[in-house]
Amino acid sequence: MASTDLSRIAGNIGALNALYALQNVNAQLATAQTRLSTGKRINSAEDDPAGFQFASKFQVRSEGLQVAMDLIGDAKNMLSVAEGGQRKINDLLIKIRNKSLEAASDTVGTAERAAVATQIAAFSSQMDDIVTQTTWNGNKLLDGTFTAKLIRTGVDSGDTLTFGISTDHKGATLVSTVPTGTSTAAEWGTFADGIKTDLETVGTAVAGVGSNMARLTAQEGNLQVQHANTEASYNRIMNANMALEQVNATKFAILQQTSTAMLAQANSGPQYVLSLFR
Numbered sequence: 001m002a003s004t005d006l007s008r009i010a011g012n013i014g015a016l017n018a019l020y021a022l023q024n025v026n027a028q029l030a031t032a033q034t035r036l037s038t039g040k041r042i043n044s045a046e047d048d049p050a051g052f053q054f055a056s057k058f059q060v061r062s063e064g065l066q067v068a069m070d071l072i073g074d075a076k077n078m079l080s081v082a083e084g085g086q087r088k089i090n091d092l093l094i095k096i097r098n099k100s101l102e103a104a105s106d107t108v109g110t111a112e113r114a115a116v117a118t119q120i121a122a123f124s125s126q127m128d129d130i131v132t133q134t135t136w137n138g139n140k141l142l143d144g145t146f147t148a149k150l151i152r153t154g155v156d157s158g159d160t161l162t163f164g165i166s167t168d169h170k171g172a173t174l175v176s177t178v179p180t181g182t183s184t185a186a187e188w189g190t191f192a193d194g195i196k197t198d199l200e201t202v203g204t205a206v207a208g209v210g211s212n213m214a215r216l217t218a219q220e221g222n223l224q225v226q227h228a229n230t231e232a233s234y235n236r237i238m239n240a241n242m243a244l245e246q247v248n249a250t251k252f253a254i255l256q257q258t259s260t261a262m263l264a265q266a267n268s269g270p271q272y273v274l275s276l277f278r
Contacts, residue, residue: 014266022259029252035240036249042238051237058234064155065227072220075151075161079213082141082165085134086206089142089169092123092130093202096175097195103179104188113188114181121178124171131170144168153219161219163212167205174198 034043045052102108103116131142139146147164154160168174176194179187 015263018259018263018266022256022263025252025255025259029249029256032245032249032252035245036242039240039242040238041240048237055234055238058230058237061155062227062230062234065223065230068152068154068159069220069223069227071152072216072223076213076216076220078136078141079209079216081134081136082146083206083209083213085130085142086169086202086209088130089127089174090199090202090206092127093174093195093199096120096123097192097199100179100188100192100195103183104185104192106185110181112181113179113183117178117180120175124175124178127169127171127174141165142167142169144173151216153216154223161212161215163208165205165209167201169202169205174202 031047035041042048042052042055099116099120103113108116131140134140134142142165144166147166148162149164151161151163152159175198176191179191
């Protein structure tokens with residue numbers, strides 16, 4: 001900073017020094033006040049160019065992670081719909097097997113077996129209704145066509161999960177030709193064994209859905225950790241330390257007052273030269 005020479009009144013260097021100091025203090029006070037009012041440390045790329053670039057990347061990733069978590073939530077809801085339909089079909093198959101076991105005994109007659117066949121046909125039709133009604137965004141989940149579906153599980157290009165439900169859960173597929181009232185106990189026993197196999201098929205499909213849901217839940221937890229850490233990094237770079245900025249604002253407010261006082265004193269300094277003319 002240039003030294004002051006009060007004998008040269010054409011250039012008031014002391015006042016200029018005080019003015020520039022005041023302008024600097026005003027700028028720093030304005031910065032502290034802006035950070036306090038917005039809560040952000042970087043309000044313009046000028047404040048910290050490199051930090052602004054880093055924070056922008058963290059923001060992009062953070063928002064992408066949030067989108068990925070939303071997509072995983074949607075996928076879990078879809079699988080929950082599929083599982084609900086599968087479990088209802090599984091319950092109907094159990095009822096069909098129980099009824100067929102009743103008919104697989106000569107303790108019942110032709111009329112009773114005919115009633116069982118009618119009830120099994122009704123259960124089979126209900127299974128078809130469940131398959132028709134178990135949909136997601138217009139796609140049937142349980143008719144064997146919902147295969148190789150891609151779900152995004154992260155923000156990078158390879159963060160995907162492909163899964164599907166290949167088992168056809170329709171009654172006409174799972175429940176083979178139903179014996180009649182005139183069928184023998186042995187024929188009803190063979191039919192019951194077939195239903196047992198169908199139960200195993202549906203159980204495997206339900207387990208597949210459950211495994212994918214468990215995988216999505218694990219990935220969701222991983223994304224939550226990533227999101228929290230990314231937000232922490234963004235926060236440290238982009239957002240203001242309010243306590244520190246309050247300290248700075250108080251300091252610069254005091255310096256503003258002292259700088260103003262010194263500017264006034266520096267402006268009065270050249271008046272001493274007038275004493276040489278008295």
